[in-house]
């Protein structure tokens with residue numbers, strides 16, 4: 170009975186994002202800039218028991234395949250996510266998310282006095298990963314530690 174309840178409708182074409190940390194699925198929707206007011210059907214399952222994460226969220230997005238650049242963004246909040254691209258009801262491609270050391274033009278620095286806020290001297294937005302576990306992200310220019318929740322607000 171429980172397994173019946175957890176099952177999500179299979180999709181014909183699109184992307185399945187599995188192993189999202191529990192409670193982060195809405196942030197994934199946001200970081201991928203999925204416009205939920207538009208017609209894209211999105212199924213979201215929260216708090217599914219997982220061997221790897223304890224609890225996880227799973228997201229299914231119809232008629233959309235994630236690009237490499239989107240996977241880099243996703244890595245910020247779901248570094249252990251696994252991605253399946255579905256075509257014609259079957260898994261066409263599997264991808265893993267990888268957090269690169271350098272995050273270029275993914276999000277802007279959260280420090281208001283950062284040099285990157287100076288419009289007269291345009292610089293690429295550049296954040297660096299200092300530690301994976303626990304995750305520590307700093308601005309390449311000012312060195313300020315970036316809070317993930319704040320960073321998500323600053324996604325480009």
Ligand SMILES: [Zn+2]
Nearest residue numbers: 278283308311
């Ligand atoms: Zn900065």
